[in-house]
Amino acid sequence: MHRRAVLGSLAAGVGTLFAGCTGSSVDGTVSTNETPLVLSHDYAVQATYSGTQIAVEVTAENDGDESITADPPVPRVVCTFLSDTGERVYQAGRTLVEPVGVGESTTLEFALGIDVDAVARYELRCKWVEE
Secondary structure (H helix, E strand, O other): OHHHHHHHHHHHHHHHHHOOOOOOOOEEEEEEEOOOEEEEEEEEEEEEOOEEEEEEEEEEEEOOOOOEOOOOOEEEEEEEEEOOOOOEEEEEEEEOOOOEOOOOEEEEEEEEOOOHHHOOEEEEEEEEEOO
């Protein structure tokens, strides 16, 4: 029984290692930014136990003259995953809830775990919202 458990774990580990490593390529852009935040971003195709996911990591650095507080208006970053024809596959947004001082940064992550093969690119938008 122990041997079977070890082999099962090994097979799961190898499967996880190679899942999503078939050369998936996704382009990303910042399409709109109405805030003093400078958005840098990268993505990774990650293997999970439930399949493959695309994870977009966004670093938002306050390049303005004032701290961004939790008082409205606050920045909201939206990530839209799009197909090669421009059709929206998935969209998610995150509102900054913690203050970001001048020169400081915060990190946001957007993950997509379904229809991963349909995604060709992602677009990031950052706007002020009254939340």
